[in-house]
Amino acid sequence: MSFIKRLLFLSVINFIDQTMSNFLSEFFIIIPLTFLSYCFYVYRSDKNISALEAFLLGLFFDLISSSYFGLNTIFFCLVAYYLNSNANSFKLFSYLQVCIFFGLSASAYVGFTQLVLNLYNFSYLTLFLSSIVNIIFCFIIAFIAAYFPKSINMKL
Secondary structure, three states, rough: HHHHHHHHHHHHHHHHHHHHHHHHHHHOOOOOOHHHHHHHHHHHOOOOOOOOHHHHHHHHHHHOOOOOOOOHHHHHHHHHHHHHHHHHHHOOHHHHHHHHHHHHHHHHHHHHHHHHHHOOOOOOOHHHHHHHHHHHHHHHHHHHHHHHHHOOOOOO
């Protein structure tokens, strides 16, 4: 898949993420769909994702998501580096371990972004509920991928 197609796909996910976040914020839940879909893309990719690609995608999503400049860039680069350097280790893990990893990494993303954006109004309730919901969300995605492989397991 070309860089433009990935960018367009992740932009649509970002739009869904922003519209869904307005509704879920009333329940103290944050699901970072853009971050999780990028993690899924890096995880499922056959080749290593370059740091330049992660950097450019992060900068683009910083611009369109009205977050601090460099926030998504840092996380995209860290995830690309970590998943690329431990790609063989993740092949040994079960779906349960991978789901817990992605759910906890999404929770770290939520915690860090809330710490940066809401320094004086940091909510542990939001962090706790988001952690639980993100792990359950990752389990649902893994369940769909395991039982409906043709719909989810496309080559990115």
